[in-house]
Amino acid sequence: MPLELPPTFAFSQSSLQSYVNCPRRFWLAYVEELTWPALEVAPYDEHEQLLRRGAQFHRLVERAEAGLPKELLSQGLAHPLDEWFESYLRHRPADLPTEIVEVERVLSAPLAVEAGRTRLAARYDLIAVGGDDEDRRVVILDWKTNQRATRRSILQQRMQTLVYPFVLVEASAGLPWGPVSPEQVEMRYWFTAAPTEPVAFHYSSDLHAANRAKLNNILNEILRGENRADFPKVVDTDENRRRFCSFCVYRSRCDRGIGAGSLEEFDEAEFPDADLEDALDFTLEEVLELAF
Ligand code: SF4
Numbered sequence: 001m002p003l004e005l006p007p008t009f010a011f012s013q014s015s016l017q018s019y020v021n022c023p024r025r026f027w028l029a030y031v032e033e034l035t036w037p038a039l040e041v042a043p044y045d046e047h048e049q050l051l052r053r054g055a056q057f058h059r060l061v062e063r064a065e066a067g068l069p070k071e072l073l074s075q076g077l078a079h080p081l082d083e084w085f086e087s088y089l090r091h092r093p094a095d096l097p098t099e100i101v102e103v104e105r106v107l108s109a110p111l112a113v114e115a116g117r118t119r120l121a122a123r124y125d126l127i128a129v130g131g132d133d134e135d136r137r138v139v140i141l142d143w144k145t146n147q148r149a150t151r152r153s154i155l156q157q158r159m160q161t162l163v164y165p166f167v168l169v170e171a172s173a174g175l176p177w178g179p180v181s182p183e184q185v186e187m188r189y190w191f192t193a194a195p196t197e198p199v200a201f202h203y204s205s206d207l208h209a210a211n212r213a214k215l216n217n218i219l220n221e222i223l224r225g226e227n228r229a230d231f232p233k234v235v236d237t238d239e240n241r242r243r244f245c246s247f248c249v250y251r252s253r254c255d256r257g258i259g260a261g262s263l264e265e266f267d268e269a270e271f272p273d274a275d276l277e278d279a280l281d282f283t284l285e286e287v288l289e290l291a292f
Pocket of ligand 1: 022024025028233234244245248249250251252254256
């Protein structure tokens with residue numbers, strides 16, 4: 001019997017990252033769908049404010065990319081949104097393809113593994129497409145508003161860096177500008193904290209095959225799980241408590257401490273499933289309208 005997940009569930013970089021960090025967290029959040037009244041990060045107000053600003057920045061950029069006048073959008077912005085938006089206006093990568101620019105696009109791809117069929121979805125901040133057929137070039141751009149830019153070596157390990165290009169290539173056959181080959185795709189992170197130093201990852205067929213194998217392993221493991229015992233807590237070490245449990249809402253339930261980790265120590269790269277700006281929940285309508 002494959003694992004029963006809610007009918008609207010699609011795997012995302014967030015849920016997969018949760019599983020990779022701590023299988024129990026995946027179980028509690030996505031199978032039991034348990035809300036737990038603990039703070040992820042202290043102080044809460046400041047954390048909430050960062051979340052709100054991140055969401056506001058994404059909305060601003062979405063409107064700017066849709067062609068709304070920049071002067072109008074810049075008016076009356078509170079700090080640090082004013083600086084972030086100014087950085088975007090000055091340092092939006094100049095080499096992005098211009099023929100097609102899609103913002104806040106959700107794509108989904110079916111995935112059949114030995115343990116069952118499932119789907120994988122991703123919400124893209126921006127997809128820029130240019131060129132024809134053989135010369136097609138597709139850049140996935142992800143805006144990040146965390147307090148520090150994330151190191152390349154850490155981004156390379158993140159499920160987002162695997163899932164975004166993978167889903168795009170798999171879903172591209174059904175898109176007006178598709179299909180695209182892995183070699184035509186680039187994933188790029190852009191940081192308000194370091195707007196002139198984006199981090200780019202070029203995709204390839206070898207990487208696509210390796211990513212498929214990795215996803216197969218993880219999804220088989222998850223879908224073969226039957227109960228809570230098959231989703232163990234992350235090993236109890238000081239480092240894991242610091243990196244994962246102290247920023248996890250389930251820590252008192254798991255007996256892994258009471259107080260939230262501090263915002264000062266919060267590093268999105270160390271605990272990426274608590275992403276400050278990407279709440280990757282897909283609505284049933286969004287998922288159903290995608291080819292699957
Ligand atoms: S508190 Fe720690 S062990 Fe419990 S779900 Fe969260 S990360 Fe896993």
